[in-house]
Amino acid sequence: xxxxxxxxxxxxxxxxxxxxxxxxxxxxxxxxxxxxxxxxxxxxxxxxxxxxxxxxxxxxxxxxxxxxxxxxxxxxxxxxxxxxxxxxxxxxxxxxxxxxxxxxxxxxxxxxxxxxxxxxxxxxxxxxxxxxxxxxxxxxxxxxxxxxxxxxxxxxxxxxxxxxxxxxxxxxxxxxxxxxxxxxxxxxxxxxxxxxxxxxxxxxxxxxxxxxxxxxxxxxxxxxxxxxxxxxxxxxxxxxxxxxxxxxxxxxxxxxxxxxxxxxxxxxxxxxxxxxxxxxxxxxxxxxxxxxxxxxxxxxxxxxxxxxxxxxxxxxxxxxxxxxxxxxxxxxxxxxxxxxxxxxxxxxxxxxxxxxxxxxxxxxxxxxxxxxxxxxxxxxxxxxxxxxxxxxxxxxxxxxxxxxxxxxxxxxxxxxxxxxxxxxxxxxxxxxxxxxxxxxxxxxxxxxxxxxxxxxxxxxxxxxxxxxxxxxxxxxxxxxxxxxxxxxxxxxxxxxxxxxxxxxxxxxxxxxxxxxxxxxxxxxxxxxxxxxxxxxxxxxxxxxxxxx
Amino acid sequence: xxxxxxxxxxxxxxxxxxxxxxxxxxxxxxxxxxxxxxxxxxxxxxxxxxxxxxxxxxxxxxxxxxxxxxxxxxxxxxxxxxxxxxxxxxxxx
Numbered sequence: 001x002x003x004x005x006x007x008x009x010x011x012x013x014x015x016x017x018x019x020x021x022x023x024x025x026x027x028x029x030x031x032x033x034x035x036x037x038x039x040x041x042x043x044x045x046x047x048x049x050x051x052x053x054x055x056x057x058x059x060x061x062x063x064x065x066x067x068x069x070x071x072x073x074x075x076x077x078x079x080x081x082x083x084x085x086x087x088x089x090x091x092x093x094x095x096x097x098x099x100x101x102x103x104x105x106x107x108x109x110x111x112x113x114x115x116x117x118x119x120x121x122x123x124x125x126x127x128x129x130x131x132x133x134x135x136x137x138x139x140x141x142x143x144x145x146x147x148x149x150x151x152x153x154x155x156x157x158x159x160x161x162x163x164x165x166x167x168x169x170x171x172x173x174x175x176x177x178x179x180x181x182x183x184x185x186x187x188x189x190x191x192x193x194x195x196x197x198x199x200x201x202x203x204x205x206x207x208x209x210x211x212x213x214x215x216x217x218x219x220x221x222x223x224x225x226x227x228x229x230x231x232x233x234x235x236x237x238x239x240x241x242x243x244x245x246x247x248x249x250x251x252x253x254x255x256x257x258x259x260x261x262x263x264x265x266x267x268x269x270x271x272x273x274x275x276x277x278x279x280x281x282x283x284x285x286x287x288x289x290x291x292x293x294x295x296x297x298x299x300x301x302x303x304x305x306x307x308x309x310x311x312x313x314x315x316x317x318x319x320x321x322x323x324x325x326x327x328x329x330x331x332x333x334x335x336x337x338x339x340x341x342x343x344x345x346x347x348x349x350x351x352x353x354x355x356x357x358x359x360x361x362x363x364x365x366x367x368x369x370x371x372x373x374x375x376x377x378x379x380x381x382x383x384x385x386x387x388x389x390x391x392x393x394x395x396x397x398x399x400x401x402x403x404x405x406x407x408x409x410x411x412x413x414x415x416x417x418x419x420x421x422x423x424x425x426x427x428x429x430x431x432x433x434x435x436x437x438x439x440x441x442x443x444x445x446x447x448x449x450x451x452x453x454x455x456x457x458x459x460x461x462x463x464x465x466x467x468x469x470x471x472x473x474x475x476x477x478x479x480x481x482x483x484x485x486x487x488x489x490x491x492x493x494x495x496x497x498x499x500x501x502x503x504x505x506x507x508x509x510x511x512x513x514x515x516x517x518x519x520x521x522x523x524x525x526x527x528x529x530x531x532x533x534x535x536x537x538x539x540x541x542x543x544x545x546x547x548x
Numbered sequence: 549x550x551x552x553x554x555x556x557x558x559x560x561x562x563x564x565x566x567x568x569x570x571x572x573x574x575x576x577x578x579x580x581x582x583x584x585x586x587x588x589x590x591x592x593x594x595x596x597x598x599x600x601x602x603x604x605x606x607x608x609x610x611x612x613x614x615x616x617x618x619x620x621x622x623x624x625x626x627x628x629x630x631x632x633x634x635x636x637x638x639x640x641x
Contacts, residue, residue, distance in 0.1 A: 247571060247573075270615075
């Protein structure tokens with residue numbers, strides 16, 4: 001079969017939509033940036049963002065090109081299991097908020113690494129920061145691939161020029177804007193993303209003869225019988241309960257994403273952060289449900305309407321459906337929406353890289369650096385992170401979502417255990433943290449197919465590539481090591497002088513809102529023992545055959 | 549310790565409920581069910597609805613109880629301060 005070249009016949013429409021969108025974003029960035037004079041302004045917008053803006057910004061940061069383009073591609077190729085995979089990703093901000101977000105906001109943290117430095121010391125924080133830079137780059141990589149695909153389709157140019165032009169424009173925008181620009185823009189972007197995804201989806205459903213076009217996220221049941229006739233196995237779960245259990249690794253992974261947690265620290269107060277979580281759940285639920293509908297409609301079009309989409313074009317499904325069923329100007333707006341989705345997430349990723357490199361590594365090693373130099377270093381790191389992700393995207397993986405979900409797993413292994421256990425268990429110490437991050441992180445990288453293709457747990461390409469199997473082994477190992485190593489080293493008299501036990505206890509009490517220290521609070525040995533037993537069992541289970 | 553217990557129990561319970569609401573597919577993969585709801589297979593639509601509205605309801609609950617726990621902790625702090633002051637005065641006398 002000859003591959004169709006999917007692109008706008010009139011590239012001026014695509015270029016126009018993207019230019020107008022960028023003009024709006026640049027103006028908002030410029031106005032916001034005039035207020036940005038300190039490090040706090042750059043990274044957490046002076047912690048003054050209101051709940052609706054913050055909720056929209058959280059959703060926008062999270063609803064990346066993985067949602068707009070990536071997951072629809074996997075639904076097209078592998079159907080319902082990947083809808084089920086995506087559903088639990090809504091838990092990220094709610095779980096971050098209730099488990100540790102408000103505590104870190106109370107502490108006044110700039111980033112998760114800031115907490116790790118206060119809690120476990122400089123060495124552990126640098127190890128965590130290095131892993132988090134890798135997480136952010138892998139996450140940004142997926143966005144860059146999507147940006148390149150959107151530009152490829154809008155401008156009618158090949159992938160590489162699309163990547164370089166699109167990538168440089170976005171990196172320039174983020175470098176100029178800082179987090180205030182990103183937060184204000186992210187709220188606008190979320191509205192654009194929702195409108196340019198859901199309304200055109202309704203038009204596609206109407207063109208196909210669907211009755212529920214006026215609310216596409218949930219009203220496509222009338223298309224189900226035809227789908228069942230054409231593709232009876234569309235709704236099959238396909239995989240064993242073990243595969244579905246491994247999705248919990250992604251949930252934990254989302255708790256470790258540095259750019260996502262940083263959104264909570266931009267809240268003006270704790271009540272505002274919690275309200276933002278409610279807004280996030282409402283908006284992200286709406287857009288995610290529309291994504292499943294878009295995936296369903298894509299499969300429906302290929303199975304019942306004779307639309308042919310090659311595997312190489314799977315990531316372009318959303319754009320192709322618009323190209324086929326909607327007028328060109330609508331597709332141009334959808335492309336602009338896709339660019340907005342990539343832009344908002346890349347902003348979060350790149351600013352996290354900036355904060356990690358300048359605040360968490362360079363300033364930690366050289367605390368005497370003046371504030372102005374730190375701000376400049378932050379901008380330089382944001383720019384450098386963007387350039388690295390562009391370079392990595394030159395040779396992309398088969399699906400853009402693979403690198404993004406792999407990054408989730410790495411965050412779940414190297415970052416989430418340190419923060420969760422660090423916030424809730426006083427005994428956790430720097431030796432446990434370093435052992436957990438290093439051993440867990442290296443183990444996760446070793447069992448991923450990108451380093452040693454023959455050393456994998458399942459042999460099922462997408463499951464190993466997305467890090468589902470690796471995370472099911474490495475996340476429990478990381479938790480167990482953190483608890484066991486901390487417990488043992490706390491009882492070795494020689495090491496007592498190297499630990500900051502009293503300060504750690506004060507910090508934990510303070511971030512939970514207490515003004516005094518009580519020895520029985522956040523000190524449960526039983527809770528730690530249960531965690532070790534359960535997580536050890538999960539790690540062992542991950543080594544048994546997966547039968548996929 | 550009451551506010552502390554409330555905080556721990558609330559966090560554990562809410563985390564478990566959120567994980568359950570977002571991972572209904574795991575339960576269906578163990579205990580499959582037949583039938584349709586709102587025109588969709590049950591095993592398709594329930595995880596989607598629970599992953600949106602179930603999680604949304606739980607965030608509203610988390611918002612309300614989280615704020616309440618903050619107030620309880622502040623109250624416990626104030627009581628502790630009063631107790632310490634009183635103890636100091638008694639020791640001084």
